[in-house]
Amino acid sequence: MDHFPIIQALCRAAVPNASPAVRKQIERLRDALKNGGDSKQAAALTTILNNAERSREIAPSRIERSKALVSGEDLSRNTPLPVDRETAAPLAEIIFPDATDENAPIFDERISNAIESVVDEWSNIEALFEVGVHPSLTCLIYGAPGTGKTRLALWMARRLDLPVVLVRLDGLVSSFLGTTARNIGNLFTFANRFKCMLLLDEFDAIAKLRDDPQEVGEIKRVVNALLQNLDSRRGVGLTIGITNHPNLLDPAVWRRFEVQLEIPRPEFDVRKAIAESFSAPVIIPDSHLRLIAWFTEGATGAEIETLVRTYKKATAVRDGQARELLDTLRQFATLNAARVHSERRELLFGGTGRLFRALRDDRSVNLSMSDIGEIAGKDKSTVSRQIGKIEEDQEDDSING
Structure with a gap:
C-alpha cells in the first residue's frame, strides 16, 4: 500500500482513545491488507491494536481510590520535607501524579499480566476485605539498570493518584553514614503520616547482607532499623523497593515484600x-x-x-x-x-x-x-x-x- 507509514502513524495515534467504530475500521483495514497479500503491513496494524489493548486493560478507568488503601494527611507542594539534622539536606523528594508519564511502560504479556493482577488488588480492596485478605502493600521490583523499574513504580502511583515520596538510598548511605539509621526513621515517620507511595530507589545501598564481612557495624545496624521500619509501615500505605542488585539484599529484606517482581530485558x-x-x-x-x-x-x-x-x-x-x-x-x-x-x-x-x-x-x-x-x-x-x-x-x- 502506498504511503503505509503515514497510515500506520495515524492508526497508532488514533487507537489509544479509539471508539469501537474507529477500532473496527482499523481491523477492517488490517484484514483487507492481509487478504490482499500485504502480510507485513497487516502484522504492523495487529501490533498497534494489541499494544493498545494491553494499555487499556490497566488504564486509569479501572482504578478506584479507596480510603482503606492508604491513610494519613494529604501531601501538598508546600509540605516541608524531612531533612538531615547536620546538613539540612532533604532526605527525599515528592513527585506528584501530574509530573509522571501517563503512558504504561511496555513489557511482555507475562509481566503486564502480573502488574495487572497487583493493580486489580488495589482496585478491589472491599472485595478482598470481605474474604479476610488485604491487597499487597509491599513490592520489590528488581532487574538490570534501564529496564523501566522506576518508571513502572511512578506509573503505578499515578494510576492510584498518589504522590510519591522518592528516597534514593545510595546517597543517604554515602553522605550520612553516621546518622543513616536515624534518617531512615525520620523518613518512615514522614511517609506514614501522609497518603503516599513510599519509593525506596537504589534499595541495595542499605539493604545489604548483614553477614558481609566487608561491611562495618553501622551498616548492620542500619539494616536492622530498615527492617523495623518496614514492619511498622505494614497496613499504613504502599511501599515499593527498587534494586539493580538483588543478590546484595539481606534475606530478611526479601521476606518483607509480598510481591517480588523481576523486570527482564x-x-x-x-x-x-x-x-x-x-x-x-x-x-x-x-x-x-x-x-x-x-x-x-x-x-x-x-x-x-x-x-x-x-x-x-x-x-x-x-x-x-x-x-x-x-x-x-x-x-x-x-x-x-x-x-x-x-x-x-x-x-x-x-x-x-x-x-x-x-x-x-x-x-x-x-x-x-x-x-x-x-x-x-x-x-x-x-x-x-x-x-x-x-x-x-x-x-x-x-x-x-
Whole structure:
C-alpha cells in the first residue's frame, strides 16, 4: 500500500482513545491488507491494536481510590520535607501524579499480566476485605539498570493518584553514614503520616547482607532499623523497593515484600514496540523498527531509547531525509560500544554479505530481500549477489579445507 507509514502513524495515534467504530475500521483495514497479500503491513496494524489493548486493560478507568488503601494527611507542594539534622539536606523528594508519564511502560504479556493482577488488588480492596485478605502493600521490583523499574513504580502511583515520596538510598548511605539509621526513621515517620507511595530507589545501598564481612557495624545496624521500619509501615500505605542488585539484599529484606517482581530485558517484539513508542514525531518504517529490534538484542528499554534518539537526530540533520539505517547503527555502535551485543557488532562492521545473510535467515526479524535492500540503500539483486558470494566463498573453503 502506498504511503503505509503515514497510515500506520495515524492508526497508532488514533487507537489509544479509539471508539469501537474507529477500532473496527482499523481491523477492517488490517484484514483487507492481509487478504490482499500485504502480510507485513497487516502484522504492523495487529501490533498497534494489541499494544493498545494491553494499555487499556490497566488504564486509569479501572482504578478506584479507596480510603482503606492508604491513610494519613494529604501531601501538598508546600509540605516541608524531612531533612538531615547536620546538613539540612532533604532526605527525599515528592513527585506528584501530574509530573509522571501517563503512558504504561511496555513489557511482555507475562509481566503486564502480573502488574495487572497487583493493580486489580488495589482496585478491589472491599472485595478482598470481605474474604479476610488485604491487597499487597509491599513490592520489590528488581532487574538490570534501564529496564523501566522506576518508571513502572511512578506509573503505578499515578494510576492510584498518589504522590510519591522518592528516597534514593545510595546517597543517604554515602553522605550520612553516621546518622543513616536515624534518617531512615525520620523518613518512615514522614511517609506514614501522609497518603503516599513510599519509593525506596537504589534499595541495595542499605539493604545489604548483614553477614558481609566487608561491611562495618553501622551498616548492620542500619539494616536492622530498615527492617523495623518496614514492619511498622505494614497496613499504613504502599511501599515499593527498587534494586539493580538483588543478590546484595539481606534475606530478611526479601521476606518483607509480598510481591517480588523481576523486570527482564525485553524480547524482540517488546523491543520493537519500545522503539516505536519513542519514535514520535518521526515516522519510522516498520522494516527499520524490526532491524532496530534485532540489533538491540540483549538491550534494555533505556538503551533502545538512546538508539531511537540517534536515529531521529540523523533524520533531523538531513532535513527530514532518513539516513541509511546501517550508517546510523554503526554510528551508534561506535559511540555506545558497551551497549551493543558483540555478535551484532561483528556482523555490523563485517562484510555486508554476512550481515545480509544473517538478516535473511533470522526468522525473528522477518525481513525480505527487498526490505534488506531498502535498509542498506541497495537494490534486491545486489543484496542477493552479495549473499551468494559469501555462500560461494564458504563452499570453496569447505572443499579446500
